[in-house]
Amino acid sequence: MIFMGKNDAGVGISNSIRTLRFLHDEMTQKQLAELIGVTRQTVMAIESNKYSPTLEVAFKIAEVFNLPLEEVFRYRSTAD
């Protein structure tokens, strides 16, 4: 089963992209979108946990912020 972002029970994929953008010279969504090759709306959807990015896009985002993947994205299952 694919979890679409973090739901009310706190289950699913969440991320720190918004905070990381702010810490990286207040990078805009458009700038990040251009760096990772997606549209600004896709960055918005990822940030708001409405869309889980592909593995490639997830790695690209982590690469932009020079961080390991698990520091950008977190997964919480029902077992946690």
Add this chain to the structure above:
Amino acid sequence: MEWGIVNMSNLQKVHQWLQETSFREVTLSVDLIVTGYIFYIYLSRMYYASAEELASTVWISGVLLEVIIYSVVLMVISYIALAFVSDDELNQPMDVREKQINLVGYKYSAMILQVGVVLAMVQYGIEQQAETILFETIPHLPLHILLVAFLTAELAHYGVQLYKGRTGDIYG
């Protein structure tokens, strides 16, 4: 003062909406409106047509030609207008999320088309046995069913993409 705060808030909401709206959404909205208008033209022609006109192959051909010409002209005009305001977004390829949303749109569109084709085939079969069934149907009804299914499928294609893109619920 309070009005100013409310007004600012509304302005901010409009600004935020514009920020959140992609050019692809604008394009889809224009396609949706144009298709809806063509659908309206077709339905109004059918509604106000006389029994003789509905039975006339020449009249039906004229309406179909009119719908096709409207489709081509309105789509070309809207795309030219959008190209002028696009900020080069029109030429950018779709990313994975947009492709997924596009596929979901096609799924619903295909379902409506399938239902339309089956209904048209059933209606055609009924018309062939009209002498035994003994009831009158609208002339060329299978053709109308196909056209309505096609236009509805187009509306669903654009509408579903707009809805899925906005809500983010693309796996449904």
